Amino acid sequence: MATHDLSDETLMAYADGVLDADTAAAVERAASEDETVAQRIALFRATGDVLATARAARPAEPVPETLMARVRATLDAARDTRVTPFARPAGRGAASGLPWAPMALAASLALAVGLAAGLTLRPDTAPDAARGLAALEAGGIAGALSRLEAGAAEHVAAGEVSVISSFRMPDGALCREFELDTERDATIAVACAEGAAWNLRFAASTGAGADSGQSYAPAGALEALDAWMVSVEAGAPLPPEEERAALSALED
Amino acid sequence: MLDDFETELVAALPVLRRYALSLCRRPDMADDLVQTTVERAVEARGRVEPGARLQPWLFRILRNAWIDTGRRQATRGTEIDVHATPEAAVTDGARATEASLMLKQTVAALETLPADQRDVIVLVCFEELTYAEAAGVLGVPAGTVMSRLARGRVALARRMGIDRAADA
Secondary structure, three states: OOOOOOOHHHHHHHHOOOOOHHHHHHHHHHHHHOHHHHHHHHHHHHHHHHHHHHHHOOOOOOOOHHHHHHHHHHHHHHHHHHOOOOOOOOOOOHHHOOOOOHHHHHHHHHHHHHHHHHHHHOOOOOOHHHHHHOOOOOOOHHHHHHHOOOOOEEEEOOEEEEEEEEEEOOOOOEEEEEEEEOOOOEEEEEEEEEOOEEEEEEEEEOOOOOOOOOOOOOOOHHHHHHHHHHHOOOOOOOOHHHHHHHHHHHOO | OOOHHHHHHHHOHHHHHHHHHHHHOOHHHHHHHHHHHHHHHHHOHHHOOOOOOHHHHHHHHHHHHHHHOOHHHHOOOOOOOOOOOHHHHOOOHHHHHHHHHHHHHHHHHHHOOOHHHHHHHHHHHHOOOOHHHHHHHHOOOHHHHHHHHHHHHHHHHHHOOOOOOOOO
């Protein structure tokens, strides 16, 4: 039907305005020389117009409240499992008799909390490391935590994971302090094993990124981590043989 | 509080539901399809390509969920929703009448087309996806979308008497 060996697909794409400039120019030349080509284009324009008019009469209706409630519940549930939010230390402060300056620590902890909240709520705008941390499994971090001995490092999808130490919580849970370095930033974090999964318990930026221009203060990260360790009554770092035993027990 | 992904997902719900209705025609089933889509999208959110539009990806999930229900065979392909009351949402009287009349005629004509042609017309001309996006939703090459769309529009023109030029 289309002489000039121009396909219907090409003429339709021309009518829809999605052809590249060169092909469009060739179509225009053909249309000016051949009435059947021009008529074919007109047909596609006409169907486009009819469908556009019909489209205007089928607005999307508001979502029923029952469906909206189900969607909200799904989003909430997903958020709870995606990352364990920063666990607010219990029994911290004057009552626990900690020796350090409360104001500076409070500021550091606030920064750490802010980052952890960022992990949960806005992974797309959070620093690279935070985004990587937001998915311990997907980023390959969980695997590294189950494999690496303290002092070892491995490159995974989320960045470079360096395990600093292993320790146990008062309830016996195995936890690992580690650093995650991406090209833009670095984060120090703690994740604890729960069954076969790793849950993020603490994260603070150490701001090592070369040109990240971060606005949050990195200096407090280690102090904040220390304070957190004390407040959750983290145990001392496990010696290598105990760590190895703990890691192999994870695989069971 | 919603993150950007969740915000975009919630914003897409009305369009998702409309697409679901065009597939299954039943509001209760459409709601279930949308809910399934949300569940799968949240699970797979790590696989969203950065910079890509979310809507075609959600359509693909929804369409696959629809196919999973096995209803597609039962209803012989895509059904266009003619039972929704589009008039209610359009306030401009004369234009609304013309548009809804046009919608009814168009839908009636679309019903006579093969399902694969109707599928691409709905995605490209009603939901305003690009050829490539529609190809992604349907899991076929873009060239296939274009040939189905062209054939569908030629047939539609003939059915609706707007093919003055088609038989030339």
